[in-house]
Amino acid sequence: MRRVARSSLIVTDYLHDRVVAAVGDQYLIEAEIGRGGMAAVFRALDLRLHRHVAVKALPPELAFNNDVRTRFLREAQTAAQLSHPNIVPIYTVDERGGIVYFVMALVEGESLAARLARPPRLSVEAVRRILSEVADALDYAHACGVVHRDIKPDNILMDRATGRALVTDFGIPRACHPNRQWESATSMGEATSTRSASLVIRCSLAKRHSKRRTHRRCW
Numbered sequence: 001m002r003r004v005a006r007s008s009l010i011v012t013d014y015l016h017d018r019v020v021a022a023v024g025d026q027y028l029i030e031a032e033i034g035r036g037g038m039a040a041v042f043r044a045l046d047l048r049l050h051r052h053v054a055v056k057a058l059p060p061e062l063a064f065n066n067d068v069r070t071r072f073l074r075e076a077q078t079a080a081q082l083s084h085p086n087i088v089p090i091y092t093v094d095e096r097g098g099i100v101y102f103v104m105a106l107v108e109g110e111s112l113a114a115r116l117a118r119p120p121r122l123s124v125e126a127v128r129r130i131l132s133e134v135a136d137a138l139d140y141a142h143a144c145g146v147v148h149r150d151i152k153p154d155n156i157l158m159d160r161a162t163g164r165a166l167v168t169d170f171g172i173p174r175a176c177h178p179n180r181q182w183e184s185a186t187s188m189g190e191a192t193s194t195r196s197a198s199l200v201i202r203c204s205l206a207k208r209h210s211k212r213r214t215h216r217r218c219w
Helices: 002-023 066-079 112-116 124-143 172-176 185-218
Strands: 027-035 040-046 051-057 090-096 099-105 109-111 156-159 165-167
Touching: 002 027, 002 040, 002 051, 002 099, 027 051, 066 090, 066 099, 109 112, 112 156, 124 156, 124 165
Parallel strands: none
Antiparallel strands: 027 040, 040 051, 051 099, 090 099, 109 156, 156 165
8 A cells, every 4th residue: 555655646746747847937836636547637827817727737658658649639629619608618738848738727616526425415406507507518519519428527517606517528538548449540630620620610609509598598
């Protein structure tokens, strides 16, 4: 147990130092706030805009894989074009100093998984609201031609101040598992420019449709 903990600490410190070296001139890394099998998330301060953000970085063992790195960047760029009140916005996607990362809005709160794990139980009204917000976000994303592929309580964040549910990590599982039978790298590469252009148009139309639906529900 001690060996595992000690090894984990070394890896964490190593990734932290690499991220600081890569983005230190733009973001002040304050603390690691999350870690999974595919990436680590850091709380940071945007030194130019003076706001707190979340920096998500691939661990070295994944970032060093050219196929994974390319897919991660492409999927993050696609997700960054989504604009919806229940989707965590992505501000920047980049690769510097051997570190592949993206910067997104920092949601002050907890994941839906964490909320479900502690009492009291959510009310029926709260469950309905969360489901409605998540469904609306996924409906918008699907209209834009983007599929989440890993929707689960861990990827739904709950804003502490408003209680609003926000979906995160669009397409990242696909990017980090190149051996899965998604699409061939060749076909994806050929379709990238066309898909990017059509994505902008579809997102614009989907956003208008989402606003009309919200307006009808309010009345």
